[in-house]
Amino acid sequence: MVSSFYRLVRKIREINHRYSEPHIEMSRGVRISLLALRIYLVVLVGLIVYKFVMIVN
Amino acid sequence: MNLFSKLYYKFRKFWKAIQLYLVIAGPGLVVMVADNDAGGITTYAATGAKYGYNLIWFLLLLIPVAYYVQEMTVRLGAVTKRGHAEAIFDGFGAFWGWFSLIDLMILDWLTLVTEFIGMTSALQIFGIPPWVTVAGVVALMGMIVLNGRYWTWEKIALLFCALNLIYIPGAFMVHPDVSAILKDGLVPNFPGGFNGELFFFLMANIGTTIAPWMLFFQQSAVVDKGMLEKDIPWGKFDTLLGATLTVVVAIFIVVVTGTVLKGVDIDSASQAAEHLLKTDHYVGTFMAIGLFDAGLLGAICISLASSWAFGEIFGWAHSLNQKIKEARWFYASYFFTLVTAGLVVLIPGAPLVLITLFVQVVAVTLLPAALVFLILLLNDKKHMGEYCNTLTENLIGGFIVVTIVVLSTLYGISVLFPQMFQ
Numbered sequence: 001m002v003s004s005f006y007r008l009v010r011k012i013r014e015i016n017h018r019y020s021e022p023h024i025e026m027s028r029g030v031r032i033s034l035l036a037l038r039i040y041l042v043v044l045v046g047l048i049v050y051k052f053v054m055i056v057n
Numbered sequence: 058m059n060l061f062s063k064l065y066y067k068f069r070k071f072w073k074a075i076q077l078y079l080v081i082a083g084p085g086l087v088v089m090v091a092d093n094d095a096g097g098i099t100t101y102a103a104t105g106a107k108y109g110y111n112l113i114w115f116l117l118l119l120i121p122v123a124y125y126v127q128e129m130t131v132r133l134g135a136v137t138k139r140g141h142a143e144a145i146f147d148g149f150g151a152f153w154g155w156f157s158l159i160d161l162m163i164l165d166w167l168t169l170v171t172e173f174i175g176m177t178s179a180l181q182i183f184g185i186p187p188w189v190t191v192a193g194v195v196a197l198m199g200m201i202v203l204n205g206r207y208w209t210w211e212k213i214a215l216l217f218c219a220l221n222l223i224y225i226p227g228a229f230m231v232h233p234d235v236s237a238i239l240k241d242g243l244v245p246n247f248p249g250g251f252n253g254e255l256f257f258f259l260m261a262n263i264g265t266t267i268a269p270w271m272l273f274f275q276q277s278a279v280v281d282k283g284m285l286e287k288d289i290p291w292g293k294f295d296t297l298l299g300a301t302l303t304v305v306v307a308i309f310i311v312v313v314t315g316t317v318l319k320g321v322d323i324d325s326a327s328q329a330a331e332h333l334l335k336t337d338h339y340v341g342t343f344m345a346i347g348l349f350d351a352g353l354l355g356a357i358c359i360s361l362a363s364s365w366a367f368g369e370i371f372g373w374a375h376s377l378n379q380k381i382k383e384a385r386w387f388y389a390s391y392f393f394t395l396v397t398a399g400l401v402v403l404i405p406g407a408p409l410v411l412i413t414l415f416v417q418v419v420a421v422t423l424l425p426a427a428l429v430f431l432i433l434l435l436n437d438k439k440h441m442g443e444y445c446n447t448l449t450e451n452l453i454g455g456f457i458v459v460t461i462v463v464l465s466t467l468y469g470i471s472v473l474f475p476q477m478f479q
Binding site: 011015016019020021022023024025029030033034037040041044045047048051 | 474
């Protein structure tokens with residue numbers, strides 16, 4: 001069980017290393033799109049958390 | 058004689074084209090028809106019951122929407138020979154890759170639960186207890202994938218796609234007013250004015266047409282099938298046929314409930330089937346069978362979408378062409394998601410309504426990301442070469458993606474804060 005867990009951790013590290021750099025050409029359009037996506041997700045997650053807190057209260 | 062030989066030549070050419078298509082056919086057709094899953098059937102049944110035939114025109118608009126988004130996955134899969142998850146990891150790095158993969162896993166699992174809800178409630182109408190349905194579905198799906206061939210799996214899935222057409226005879230049996238369908242259904246109109254409730258229904262219909270798992274599923278299926286660049290035109294045709302078929306089926310569902318149940322509030326497709334059973338036994342039975350088939354088809358595809366994605370990233374063998382011994386983790390993750398989702402439905406007092414709503418909320422966190430990545434990857438000249446998006450494709454695809462992102466986000470927000478749309 002413990003060795004399986006360590007194998008999984010090793011595998012995840014290997015994946016992170018393999019894909020550490022994006023291979024798509026980082027043009028200005030791509031950078032803007034990814035930034036917009038980050039903002040969108042932060043706002044959305046904020047709304048979900050707000051709703052969750054409202055339900056809990 | 059010359060005329061006959063020309064006709065014979067044309068017939069042979071046509072027949073060869075059909076034979077070629079039948080070899081390529083599959084991913085587009087299966088993913089599109091599976092899009093009419095248990096949640097989709099509920100949305101269409103509720104739309105028909107609420108607005109009659111008045112929103113048929115809107116459903117027709119969804120054919121190009123579904124086609125343009127999904128055909129991009131065909132090109133991406135055939136050219137890069139990589140699934141969507143792997144393409145995101147490689148293109149945008151580990152952060153966006155893990156985000157997409159984990160989000161996909163959660164969303165697929167929740168959606169799978171909703172498919173089991175649909176299947177169990179459909180068969181409960183015939184007196185079959187939920188545990189029998191869950192056990193039967195898991196066994197059936199096990200048999201479908203364990204034969205060790207993608208081809209066989211695909212043809213069985215296509216058989217279930219054909220069963221999805223059961224709504225068409227059902228619609229004819231309720232004797233709808235054809236002139237009313239043409240008059241009210243084909244002319245764009247907003248019944249009762251454009252209000253919050255109508256907007257909610259329009260968004261729900263869009264939300265059921267494009268789901269994140271579809272992008273991951275079709276691209277992985279294209280890769281597993283071994284489609285090449287030369288197969289792209291047929292892959293596109295397959296997708297167009299699927300998009301048309303799925304909307305046609307949706308329209309026939311709207312016709313059934315719009316004819317028989319207009320004015321009745323429908324919360325689920327099984328509830329619609331129960332109402333229909335009281336008025337016409339056969340139509341109600343068709344609705345229940347169709348709901349079960351929709352849930353099964355959705356479950357078949359969704360569970361595979363996750364397993365393929367994990368296989369691609371973790372480097373496990375992940376093809377339906379491989380036996381259990383060769384692809385242990387692929388099949389293990391497939392059955393794990395399937396069995397756990399089925400068990401949730403059997404838990405007494407499980408928050409099934411909450412799960413159904415949560416699916417829509419989680420979907421809006423993954424769908425925009427998956428669509429944006431799709432457009433960006435299709436513009437990556439280094440990997441896509443001549444199959445890169447053209448300016449026209451970018452304009453059409455971009456417009457569709459922006460529209461879907463805005464509307465699905467509003468749909469997600471309307472689920473979180475329903476009072477905003479009343």
